[in-house]
Amino acid sequence: MDAIKRIDRGMEKAIAFATARGRPPILADALKYAVFPGGARVRPRLCLAIAGACGDKNPAAADSAAVAIELLHCASLVHDDMPCFDDAAIRRGKPSVHIKFDEPIALLTGDALIVLSFETIARECALTPELIGPLIATIGRAVGMPHGIVAGQGWESEPEIKLEDYHKAKTAALFTGATAAGAIAAGADPLPWMPLGNALGAAYQVADDLHDMKAESGDMGKPCGQDANFERPNSVRELGVQGALEALRKRVEEAVEAIPECKGADMLRALIRNEATRLVPKNLAHTAA
Amino acid sequence: MDAIKRIDRGMEKAIAFATARGRPPILADALKYAVFPGGARVRPRLCLAIAGACGDKNPAAADSAAVAIELLHCASLVHDDMPCFDDAAIRRGKPSVHIKFDEPIALLTGDALIVLSFETIARECALTPELIGPLIATIGRAVGMPHGIVAGQGWESEPEIKLEDYHKAKTAALFTGATAAGAIAAGADPLPWMPLGNALGAAYQVADDLHDMKAESGDMGKPCGQDANFERPNSVRELGVQGALEALRKRVEEAVEAIPECKGADMLRALIRNEATRLVPKNLAHTAA
Numbered sequence: 101m102d103a104i105k106r107i108d109r110g111m112e113k114a115i116a117f118a119t120a121r122g123r124p125p126i127l128a129d130a131l132k133y134a135v136f137p138g139g140a141r142v143r144p145r146l147c148l149a150i151a152g153a154c155g156d157k158n159p160a161a162a163d164s165a166a167v168a169i170e171l172l173h174c175a176s177l178v179h180d181d182m183p184c185f186d187d188a189a190i191r192r193g194k195p196s197v198h199i200k201f202d203e204p205i206a207l208l209t210g211d212a213l214i215v216l217s218f219e220t221i222a223r224e225c226a227l228t229p230e231l232i233g234p235l236i237a238t239i240g241r242a243v244g245m246p247h248g249i250v251a252g253q254g255w256e257s258e259p260e261i262k263l264e265d266y267h268k269a270k271t272a273a274l275f276t277g278a279t280a281a282g283a284i285a286a287g288a289d290p291l292p293w294m295p296l297g298n299a300l301g302a303a304y305q306v307a308d309d310l311h312d313m314k315a316e317s318g319d320m321g322k323p324c325g326q327d328a329n330f331e332r333p334n335s336v337r338e339l340g341v342q343g344a345l346e347a348l349r350k351r352v353e354e355a356v357e358a359i360p361e362c363k364g365a366d367m368l369r370a371l372i373r374n375e376a377t378r379l380v381p382k383n384l385a386h387t388a389a
Numbered sequence: 390m391d392a393i394k395r396i397d398r399g400m401e402k403a404i405a406f407a408t409a410r411g412r413p414p415i416l417a418d419a420l421k422y423a424v425f426p427g428g429a430r431v432r433p434r435l436c437l438a439i440a441g442a443c444g445d446k447n448p449a450a451a452d453s454a455a456v457a458i459e460l461l462h463c464a465s466l467v468h469d470d471m472p473c474f475d476d477a478a479i480r481r482g483k484p485s486v487h488i489k490f491d492e493p494i495a496l497l498t499g500d501a502l503i504v505l506s507f508e509t510i511a512r513e514c515a516l517t518p519e520l521i522g523p524l525i526a527t528i529g530r531a532v533g534m535p536h537g538i539v540a541g542q543g544w545e546s547e548p549e550i551k552l553e554d555y556h557k558a559k560t561a562a563l564f565t566g567a568t569a570a571g572a573i574a575a576g577a578d579p580l581p582w583m584p585l586g587n588a589l590g591a592a593y594q595v596a597d598d599l600h601d602m603k604a605e606s607g608d609m610g611k612p613c614g615q616d617a618n619f620e621r622p623n624s625v626r627e628l629g630v631q632g633a634l635e636a637l638r639k640r641v642e643e644a645v646e647a648i649p650e651c652k653g654a655d656m657l658r659a660l661i662r663n664e665a666t667r668l669v670p671k672n673l674a675h676t677a678a
Binding site for chain 2: 128175179233237243256
């Protein structure tokens with residue numbers, strides 16, 4: 101089965117559990133709305149690709165990790181879009197959860213998705229119980245305090261932010277977690293896979309900064325210019341467009357070089373180079389070529 | 390070591406992990422503020438009492454479950470107090486997290502505590518990895534969708550609420566989770582312990598309703614009259630003060646009778662009867678006697 105099918109099937113199973121009989125119906129609808137239809141499912145695909153490159157010995161564990169990572173990513177989008185953060189009315193080309201529903205429902209949707217992600221690993225790894233602790237500790241570290249997504253968002257409340265620390269926590273941590281979790285699920289050592297996640301995360305952050313400054317809203321399915329609105333660090337403001345494009349190219353090459361020797365290395369290199377072409381905003385593609 | 394010391398030591402260890410070097414300092418301060426000094430730590434004490442009654446074979450697992458439950462309870466208070474829900478400025482006798490800090494920090498504090506709770510079980514159960522899955526599945530069910538705390542809060546957005554479903558999810562679920570997790574941590578079957586948690590949760594909900602309608606703010610460390618303000622179901626409005634006091638007495642007796650036969654049964658019965666006297670608002674104590 102291809103990766104997207106595995107991810108979608110896992111997401112549907114998780115959401116079916118969370119919206120079973122006895123649920124409050126509006127919140128249940130909001131959970132579905134927040135995760136379907138999905139975006140590019142980049143992080144769970146990365147997780148499954150690493151699991152595959154390591155032999156995919158425990159596909160149910162890999163699927164549960166991929167689903168948990170995507171649920172957490174969706175939760176972070178729902179909370180980030182709320183009025184007290186980005187106040188973004190559009191996400192994935194449709195009204196954000198707090199616009200379609202309301203603020204209380206958006207807050208609860210994020211909370212429910214966070215809980216569901218850890219529950220999913222606990223429930224779906226019955227055949228490999230020894231993997232549950234390492235998977236949850238690894239994925240938890242990627243999203244919580246002191247160095248995960250929540251910490252990255254927390255840096256926005258500080259009077260001074262260091263661009264690298266901020267981006268590492270806000271974006272790269274979940275990529276690093278996705279590579280590590282993929283390896284763990286396959287029974288492999290996660291450490292050699294973490295530099296790859298880190299480099300990919302950095303590439304995605306530069307790409308996101310380019311989109312925020314240079315893309316048009318229609319391309320993104322979300323508002324642009326948010327970093328300037330909120331006076332947040334942005335690599336394009338620091339390096340200029342050409343500098344940021346060059347940084348993106350470098351990060352992608354670092355990612356490709358960080359792939360450990362393994363059976364699936366060629367497949368992974370191709371996957372990442374292909375994915376990288378998708379990262380440059382359309383109106384800059386000629387400049388980057 | 391007594392239960393409160395075990396809980397406090399576990400909470401300190403968890404918070405030290407989440408606020409380690411590299412953290413965003415303001416959010417780190419908010420995490421500490423949200424959990425110290427604690428309230429009565431009722432749910433984690435219940436969890437440890439059940440683990441003890443079942444032989445407390447794996448004290449580290451019991452401690453991690455108790456800490457996870459209290460972190461989730463604290464997270465739910467931080468989010469519930471926010472302007473889009475109860476808009477409560479006081480909690481445990483001091484300014485709520487969103488007042489002392491701000492809304493973004495309060496939202497992130499709740500998120501970080503939820504993640505930390507599951508991480509804590511994953512990290513602290515290294516000696517009993519077979520317990521991690523059952524503990525996280527059980528505690529996750531008590532807080533998430535479709536029947537946990539988040540679902541309970543979700544019912545407040547519905548046009549019609551059934552009092553029992555609402556209270557079961559919003560309050561009783563975490564008590565039931567606490568008894569079940571205590572049994573699981575001790576290697577015992579959780580099922581016989583769940584009716585006790587359910588009855589205790591119902592007792593606490595009636596007590597909370599009585600406090601909300603009849604206590605003075607100083608007694609509670611939080612605002613009163615919130616249910617009327619938000620037109621939420623409240624047993625005192627449904628049953629009157631005498632009816633609610635009678636319902637409370639009944640729930641406590643149900644809880645005492647629900648204790649399964651075990652070595653620690655006498656200890657547990659005494660604990661619950663003693664705890665029950667604490668539940669009646671001071672200005673109603675003569676009426677209830």
